[in-house]
Amino acid sequence: MRFDKPVRLLSKRRMEIWIPITIAAAFLQNLRSALQKRLKATLSTWGATAARFVYAAPLALLVLGGLVLTTGATVPPLNLTFVLSGMAGGLAQILATGLLIHLFSYKNFTVATAFTKTEPIQTALFGIILLGDHLSLPVAVAILVSLVGVILISIPADATGRRSFLDRKALLGILxxxxxxxxxxxYRGASLSLADGDVFLRASVTLAFVTGFQAITVLVWLLVREPGQTQRLLRSWRSAGWVGLVGMLGSLAWFTAFTLQNAALVRALGQVEVIFMIAASILVFKERVTVREIAGVLLVAGGIIGLVLCSA
Incomplete structure (x- = not known):
């Protein structure tokens, strides 16, 4: 019994650590999206997509190198599961980011991108099918409550917007x-497939591999399909560099959280970024919010609180 107690305490501590890490990841993701939206004014959809990966890859390698040098840790050997999972996740993220940036072109950006917030439900299904993850009924209910809140926040106030609520842009958001x-x-599967190393080391190795693969992939795509965008991307290093830095820090936080916890729970808690967005609109931009939006925020907050309590 004396040996079981430290193990239980360590497990509980890990369950607690993923929560602030995920909140930080959501905040950084929100900031990176804002920076990327500004970049869309000077670059094409795929040029702006490439900025996130091209400028993040060298920074991710520096983080991994610094970690190895300062701690004396050994990089765990890569395996086939790690490589295939990392590449599959990297390609899926590139396509998802491209679709998201494409949605920036529409006036009802908030509505269209709100449907990307169906991600926790879809993540849960992928986790169950691919990794054998399990969700308890209370956790599933908390995720659904949060999702309903996001939809409430996203419903347009005007009748015209409501009529086009479920249009092609919404389908792109869901995809x-x-x-x-x-x-x-x-990414969770790749990180967990590494046999050695602590959580942060495995997350750093996964991040370095994935961002390196993504940077090469998008650069080859640009050179073949949009050769002029490569030079524009390099000339935009001042603004694109910030996208890479913030994106790398956010990804490192996400990867660490995925290593510690079920990916569906992590993504569900990441819905806290919706609260950040509403808070910014009230406090920074002095915009008015409707009763429906307040109800949506309360549902999102309630779902997140329930999620944290049920998974602790």
Whole structure:
């Protein structure tokens, strides 16, 4: 019994650590999306997509190198499951990011991108099918409550917007969310397949491999399909570099959280970014919010609180 107690305490501590890490990841993701939206003014959809990966890859390698040098840790050997999962997740994330940036072109950006928030449900399904993950009934209910809140926040106030609520842009948002969900599950599978190393080391190795693969993939795509965008991307290093830095830090936080916890729970808690968005609109932009939006925020917050309590 004396040996069981430290194990239980360590397990509980890990369950607690993933929560602030996920909240930080959601905040950084929100910031990176804002920076990427500005970049869309000077670059094409795929040029802006490439910025996230091309400028993040060298930084991810620096993080891994610094970790190895300062701690004396040994990089765990890569295996076939790691390589295939990392590549599958990397491709899914590239496509999901491209779809999301494409949605930036529409005026009802918030409505269209809201459907990417179906990601936790889709992540849960992918996790169950691919990794054999399990969700308890209370956790599933908490995810659904949060999802209903997101939809409430996203319903347009005007009648014209409501009529086009479930149009092609919404389907693109759902597809983007599904691809993000698939990438999350693939990254968790890759990180867990590494036999050695602590959580942060495995997350750093996964991040370095994935971002390196993604950078090469999008650069080859640009050179073949949009050769002029490569030079524009390099000339935009001042703004694109910030996208890479914030994106890398956010990805590192996500990968660490995926290593610690079920990907569906992590993505569901990541819905907290919706609350960040509403808070910014009230406090920074002094915009008015409707009763429906307040109800949506309360549902999102309630779902997140329930999620944290049920999974602790």
């Amino acid at each position: 983007s969310g599904g691809l993000f969900g698939l990438s999350a599950v693939a």
